[in-house]
Amino acid sequence: MKVLIIDDEKRSRHLLSNLIVEHCSDILEIQEAQDLASGVALIKVTNPDIVFLDIEMPNQSGLEILEYFPDNIDFKIIFVTAYNQYAIEAFKMSAIDYLLKPLDVLELKEAISKAQEAITASNLNGQLNQLRKSLKQLSVDKIALEIPKGILFTSHKDILYFEADGMYTNVQLTTGKQKTICKPLKHFVQQLANNSMFFKCHRSYLINLKYVDELVKGDGDYLLMSNQKRIPVSKSKRDHFLEVIKEIFL
Structure with missing residues (x-):
C-alpha cells in the first residue's frame, strides 16, 4: 500500500514515517508533503491508499481537503494532530481514525488496520459494481x-x-x-x-x-x-x- 503524510512540521513527518516503516510492513511506499496544496497535488498524481493528515497547518486546515475532492475520495484519511477539539469534525468527514500527538504505536497500527479493512471492502464493492454493469450489458441480449x-x-x-x-x-x-x-x-x-x-x-x-x-x-x-x-x-x-x-x- 502507498501512504502520504501531510504535515507542516518536518520532524513530525519523519517521526511518523519511521514508525510506519518500523511497525507496518504492508506499507511499501511513503511520501510527504508540507502543506495541503502540495499534498493534494501529490494525491492526484500518486493515488495513495492512506493519507495521514495534520489539521493545524499554516494557510489551510487539513479539514479543507474535501474542497479539492467534491465528488469522490478514493483514499482513506487518518487525521494526526496535537489538538483533540477537531475530533468530531474529523469523523463527520468519515475519517478512518483520529490520532493525537505524541503518537502511540498501538493506536497507529490499529488505525492502519482499519484503513486496510476499509480498502478491501471498497475493492470488493468496486468488483461487485463492475459485475453488475457487465451483467446488465449481458441482459440486453x-x-x-x-x-x-x-x-x-x-x-x-x-x-x-x-x-x-x-x-x-x-x-x-x-x-x-x-x-x-x-x-x-x-x-x-x-x-x-x-x-x-x-x-x-x-x-x-x-x-x-x-x-x-x-x-x-x-x-x-x-x-x-x-x-x-x-x-x-x-x-x-x-x-x-x-x-x-x-x-x-x-
Missing part, C-alpha cells in the same frame, strides 16, 4: 433461466416461445431442447416487456415473433411456429396482432 442444476444464460434469439405450465414455465429453444423453469409465465412477460420481438398471444404463451411461419385463420386462430408447433391466438390478442402485422408487413 441474454436471459437467465434458473434450471435445477444452476442458471442457463440463453440468447433471446435462441428462444422459440415460453409456455405456461401452472406455476412453472416451459421454455422451447431453437436447438429442440425444452427447459422447465420454476417461475410462472408472467415473470418472463414482465422481464421481456421492452423486447419488441416477444409477444404474448395467449394467456399461456409468450412467443418470439422471429420464429412465426404462418398465421392460420379458422375456428380458433393459431400461429404456426418454425418447429411446426401450433400456438393459439386468443380473441383479445388477435386484432392487436393483425394490426401490428399490417402496419409492419403489409
